[in-house]
Amino acid sequence: MDFNFQDPFTSIGELLRGLLLGWGLAPGLVSLILMLLGALVLAGFAMTLAGVFLTWLDRKLAARIQDRLGPNRVGPFGIFQPIADAIKLITKEDIIPEGAERAIFKLAPMLAVMSAVGIWAVVPFAPRLIGTDLNVGVLYIVAVGAIGTLSIMMGGMASNNKYAMLGAFRTVAQMVAYEIPMVIALLVPTMLAGTMGVGGIVEAQRGGWFIVLAPVATLLFFVSAMAEAGRAPFDLLEAESEIVAGYNVEYSGMKFGMFYVAEFLHGVTIAALTATLFLGGWLGPGAQQFPLLGLVYFAIKTAFVYLVISLIRFSMPRIRIDHLLAFNWKLLTPLALAAVIVTAIADKLAPALGWNRAVVHLTANILLAWATFEALRAYARGIRQRVEVQPAAVETGGAD
Amino acid sequence: MTLVQILFLLFGLVTLLASLMVVTSPKLVHAAFWLILALAGVAALFILLEATFLAVVQVVVYIGAIAILIIFAVMLTRRVMHDTGPQVNRSWWVALLVSLVLFGGLVLMLAQVPALAGTPAPLMVDQETLLEDLGRALVDADRYVLPFELASVLLMASMIGAIFVARPPSGSEERSGER
Amino acid sequence: MIPLSWYLILAAAIFCIGVYGVLARRNAVAILMSIELMLNAVNINLVAFWRYMSPGVISGQAFAVMVFAVAASEAAVGLALIISIYRRRFTVAAEEIDMLKW
Helix, strand or coil: CCCCCHHHHHHHHHHHHHHHHHCCCHHHHHHHHHHHHHHHHHHHHHHHHHHHHHHHHHHHHHHHCCCCCCCCCCCCCCCCHHHHHHHHHHCCCCCCCCCCCHHHHCCCHHHHHHHHHHHHHHHCCEECECCCCCCCCCHHHHHHHHHHHHHHHHHHCCCHHHHHHHHHHHHHHHHHHHHHHHHHHHHHHHHCCCCCHHHHHHHHHCCHHHHHHHHHHHHHHHHHHHHHHEEEEEEHHHHHHHHHHHHCCCCHHHHHHHHHHCCCCHHHHHHHHHHHHHHCCCCCCCCCCCCCHHHHHHHHHHHHHHHHHHHHHCCCCCHHHHHHHHHHHHHHHHHHHHHHHHHHHHHHHHHHHHCCCHHHHHHHHHHHHHHHHHHHHHHHHHHHHHHHHHHHHHHCCCCC | CCCCHHHHHHHHHHHHHHHHHHHHHHCCHHHHHHHHHHHHHHHHHHHCCCCCHHHHHHHHHHHHHHHHHHHHHHHHCCCCCCCCCCEEEECCHHHHHHHHHHHHHHHHHHHHHHHHCCCCCCCCCCHHHHHHHHHHHCCCCCHHHHHHHHHHHHHHHHHHHHHHCCCCCCCCCCCCCCC | CEEEEEEEHHHHHHHHHHHHHHHHHHEEHHHHHHHCCCCCCCCHHHHHHHHHHCCCCCCCHHHHHHHHHHHHHHHHHHHHHHHHHHHHHHCHHHHCCCCCCC
């Protein structure tokens, strides 16, 4: 079999399949082995990439923003620091606190990692390089994300610790609430592409990335997914200064490491999803002929979004819990609903009027954003008037 | 016995055992987690029945929302319901009898229907078409648009009702928690 | 392949377990959980009948979607009621909520 350098992944798959079949294994078993191998490579890829390189980058960036040096001892520029940390975590004592629900306590970190890695199964890295192109891919992403919520809750309430419990309570309030605008915002790319399969959504962005067609939905998805993952400034579930470390306060050793990795992977996953659903995924010049190039495009886009997340994380103060919920219920959810309606109308309007689809969508989105800003300004003006009339209103929480 | 049958037995047994634990486990928190396992087992059964969409919806709606709500309620109310006391009422044996008789009756009834031993014809259409058909059926004026709209009205009503019912009584001291 | 009767018997078993839970458990939250079990058993039946009897007509899945909606609203209202009762009477045992009895 000649090796096709334009499409190495398919070639490698074919090569392995031929090899295993040559050993006299049944075709069904060979498919199963290849699938398991693919899953292993995918998870390993995600782990290595996110766990080693991005952790290091993240910490360096944080150090630069906070005017310190960051990791600089292990390896060149401290790039092997995450590996040293992992070794440290593995060798630490693994404590299960008194009175904890042992089974649930042990299960929670595994579920956390599972939910973060599970999403990668439907993310297309390059043309034809996708774990499984589910026809309900977008819904699958939501479902697996829900398991992440569950894991944090399990960890929080199994620990028999009141701070962990508080973290779990906050998780419910925050994650269940922010799931709603996220799901509604996910409807927009689904509608634009006409499919829920993630591969199909990437293909549908050939004519134009969805960030151009639906900037409002992009922003909504980005913000609510960040809250869903518990990244700062939405990291109330583990606010160090308020509830120690929230749900993972009782975890030590590799169990804590798994929660840490899960949180980290979740951040990367959000970046990957934003890149896939709104920034065109692997699409780029020449990606169709050279799938490896598609992988590079995908990695660049993901890294870009991830850096934006990191910048936001290290430069914003933590938001207060009632503001957080008010922000969700009063702004994000209605705006997401409006975005879906506007997208639906614009999508039907464009062919009827014979105008360019992108122009119609962009105009509609700009109008929506403008209306939102006007509404917010009117709201702020109302608060300002109330405060000026009776300054005491500030004390009882007039501002939100 | 084929692989599919083994899978069915596996998922079926897990679901069955988990549901048994839901109604028998003395600790309510454990019951809630067993419920999640049972719901996941039902989702797996949906996949065996080639209803992928419903399987994913099962995870989103049941595990992502309902189960988490239930755990939340358990945690909120667990101060009064000590896990040590009896978890069943005095007439639990009547309940056991009723459910056993019901199960026996259902199995007897199923045994008399001849058409149940057959195996299904393979699906003629792919999942994408199926999903599209489901979507169209729910908004088609000739099919299920009325139940669908009724369901949305029901959801709306229950949302408003839940907010109204669960609101703290007016004039209570916790003012800051409102809004 | 799996005979349809396997699915039906499994669903019947889960349904009966749910019936037992509703009738026997004291805690109102546990009763709610048992109701969810019963609804799930119904859903298994609906989907199994769709797959085996009329895969060409989507009605089985459509009904299952309705059941999802009903289950969600039932859980929301039920839990709101339980929390409201807990707040007023400090109990969630179903047999102690008997103000309407005389």
